[in-house]
Amino acid sequence: MDHKPAALGPVPWRRAAGAWLVVALGALAPRVAQAAEPEKPVVAAGDTATATPAASAVTPTVPSAPNVDSATPAVPDPSLASASAARNNDSFSGEASSDATADSFTSQDGGEAEQQHRLDLYGFADFTYTRLLIPKSSVWNRIYFPTNSFSVGNFNLYLSSNLGAGWRALGEVRFLYLPNGSTHPDSTTGDDTRTDTTVLDYAGFEEPIHWGGIRIERVWVEHEFSTLAKLQVGQFLTPYGIWNVDHGSPAVIGIRRPFAVSDELFPEHQVGLQLYGNTFFDPVEVGYHLTLSNGRTPVEYEDFDDNKAVGARLYAKTDAVGSLTVGASFYRGGYYDRSAKYVVLDHDGVTVADKQYTTISKYQELSLGADVKWQWKRLLVQGEAIVNEARFSHGTDSRPRVPAVVGPQGFQPDYRRWGAYGLIGYRTHIVQTMPYFILQYVFAPDDPIVPPVLGAQFGLNIQPTPGVVFKVEYTYTKLGPNPGSIGLGLSPLRILASQVAWAF
């Protein structure tokens, strides 16, 4: 089926966006230099100097002496001694020291004052056991991975710092066992080759060890001009919906991401610029995100066709009826992948080396999404619906081959995919246990391999203490009604999984 999305026309104007990007970064450069200068303490320790208004700062420039993170000032403050007479008013001094660990993840908080450049390290991790509840004969036992195994799935580390004067930086990296163990099926031979990263450890007795990888989830620096305008540059999570931004296993309710999210109907990350902000029209908060990026690319740091992607998100939130957030998201961009080879050319009698490119895949895509999240007392209801369509450039050169069990291979048609999920849960008082139910559906009529998927997940999300979450989840996935080109739809998939996720 060949959809011709009318919205996906030529986009020469977006090529000019690259130039805009350079201008924007140029404008930011002086501010970066300014931020790099050491912060001057505005109020000296214990003296009576006048505090400079920190109006323009997200993080206040506070007296350098009082270490507001600890029970005792970092620098002796004579005025505190003189104020000891007033200490009978110090109702909470020392009360909380034994309990302060409850906020330890929040690092007692924020490094906003004198430690402008303090680096906050925190993160999350999870450990999962997955078991398939299907007959031994089911094909899923062979192709689903990992099955009946313990696994550490995410080990994400955040590095965040308030740089002062409205600047903030954040990095998030995920440590991976991959590429060890990853498999690469060969559609022509059927071979499924496993990557082996075994090397001999030179630091020991050359014991064999496996090396893993690091994935950059996001890394950006942000400047807040006002609450209405904050500019991020770097790599960021695409601001759409709910799940993609929540994304950390202790923050999301279920164990598995809904298919509509994991299938990346919107790209998960983007490298570029993000402008966002919010304002309040009591009792409603209205916020927006605007993005300009390389878009979906085979290489994160290179945009092969200089065709920038644009995106937007608009949301409204109110606490008038519980906490209700309604949002809509948009993304439009191009994808271009190519292979290259060096060639030797004769250029006016001079032999020069040049590079020739062959298009592997090239298309324009449009994604639209809508989301709603409602928290009323202990009830949580949330849902997202997303549609994504792609139109390949003219000719077959831009269309990749589609693997087929029974040949001949065809070319990838233009396609439209859509998916939706809904979640309902209720957090009880019993060990903060939330029974939840997720219903989801994804449909890609132009994908010959994967039939429509209807999934249901029942589970328990238990929070014995803030930062630690136990999850038990049963997933039933029905594929069909057609079996798909490789027969995936013939067998339903039932999964029982348990997970412990923790923030640190």
Added chain:
Amino acid sequence: MARLDIPRDRLKNGAFHGARRAFRRRFMGLLWVPGVLLLLLLLLLLLPGAERAAKASDRIVLGVIVARGSSVQDLSLAELKRIFTNEGDSDPSGARYLPFNHPPHTADRVAFDRLVLGMSPDEVSQFWIERKIRGLSGPPRTVDSLSLLLRLIGRLPGGVSYARPGQLTPEVRAIRVNGKLPSDPGYPLTFSD
């Protein structure tokens, strides 16, 4: 036919009468049970009133404080919630509010979080964990010493915190919350210790 002649005193003090007395002792003696229950019920009915009365006398008021020279006069509970969840809010001059918190699990902090954020201490911790995982800014700064907190608020334009009215220093002042001063009836930030 012999006549069964039972003397009257025997009848009066005899086995039959003894059984009746025993019955009366056994069951009528239990009459104290409903009496006690009634008394307990009365106590239960009266105690909450007494407790309420006691609580009314122990009511603690939290004033929302700013620097004495600040132009901020009134904040709604919704605005306070936004300020103390770092969702970004500005004072009338356009300056961003700078919230400062009491340490976790102190009485005033727990009460403030419950009254303003609507969260228990564990829920507050979870809230900030999830927010930081999303990559958003962290919680307001906590200050372990009240005198230090009052000095900070007194010197920092945009600084906002809370304290009991009796604890205020000349550098700070309490503002209205939802249009009410701490001394006004119906002031929203009151709790029992």
